[in-house]
Amino acid sequence: MVRRERLAGQPTRGKTALNRLRQIDVYVALTHSGALLGGTPLIVDLGFGAYPWTTLEMRQRWLRINPRIRVLGVEIDPQRVATALPYADPPAVDFRLGGFNLWDIVGPHRARLIRCYNVLRQYDEAAVRPALIEMAKALEPGGLLIEGTSNPTGRIVAFDVYRRESDLLIHEALVFGTNFRAPVExxxxxxxxxxxxxxxxxxxxxxxxxxxxxxxxxxxxxxxxxxxxxxxxxxxxxxxxxxxxxxxxxxxxVDTRPGLIRRGYIALRDSLSEESLDSSIPHTHQ
Ligand SMILES: C[S@@+](CC[C@H](N)C(=O)[O-])C[C@H]1O[C@@H](n2cnc3c(N)ncnc32)[C@H](O)[C@@H]1O
Structure with missing residues (x-):
């Protein structure tokens, strides 16, 4: 187990809800299923919260794309890991204590995709880029990092999609999503x-x-x-x-791939940031 002082990050509120991250999972299935194909990809859900529901749901939704995906839920709060462990079924589903420094726990088994949802919103803005870079160290080349926020039920979502290319973390898209359960502006x-x-x-x-x-x-x-x-x-x-x-x-x-906008997604190939978000990823010597 990782020693407490080596966990990058801080404990934050753990609220989650069934189906809260459905829109993110569906977006990945619609636009990035290719990234999940091949081998036994490791998918990390960082900061899964007080219950492991969204981690288990994510796996269930992507099994049709690749029945060999392995899902690892990571939490900085030991009590939340203990609550999730009865649902573990390694190597297909597992839960571990950890922080943004994921490479400490995944080692050479890099992640194909990391989802970090409703986590960074509770941090200072200055902590965001270092956290993204820290997580990106654990990505496979070409791997994806999804970071964003939703309302409590997941009716509306907004997230960034980043891709690791060689030693760079590149911003690919800023996505807005709604499930049309209520009017949205x-x-x-x-x-x-x-x-x-x-x-x-x-x-x-x-x-x-x-x-x-x-x-x-x-x-x-x-x-x-x-x-x-x-x-x-x-x-x-x-x-x-x-x-x-x-x-x-x-x-x-705007990404106008068929089905995407109809399903409730506006994906912008633009970060809307005043400066480039692309960052270099330091070597981890593993
Ligand atoms: C609001 S919950 C989000 C739960 C779930 N991802 C969702 O969107 O419903 C945020 C969780 O992130 C965890 N967390 C905060 N910082 C973390 C870090 N650096 N590493 C791992 N988990 C972290 C907190 O302990 C908390 O349980």
């Missing part, structure tokens, strides 16, 4: 942005993007009329038209 996502962005809403790039997205919604409301009581089908149509306006009228690089 661009402003709703401002409260669940990844920690790196949440305090920068007045910076030129995020402010221009949200301005454009709001304008796209307003244009639709002008043509169809605004009514928060409308049906899920209407909310879905608004979402689809707004996504297409974001691309065609405002020039944002």
């Amino acid at each position: 661009p402003v709703d996502f401002q409260t669940i942005l990844p920690k790196r962005l949440i305090h920068h809403m007045l910076d030129p790039r995020p402010s221009a993007f949200f301005g454009a997205w709001r304008q796209a919604f307003t244009l639709i409301w002008r043509s169809v009329g605004y009514n928060r009581g409308q049906s899920r089908q209407v909310w879905r149509s608004q979402w689809i038209v707004a996504a297409s306006l974001l691309k065609s009228r405002f020039g944002y690089p």
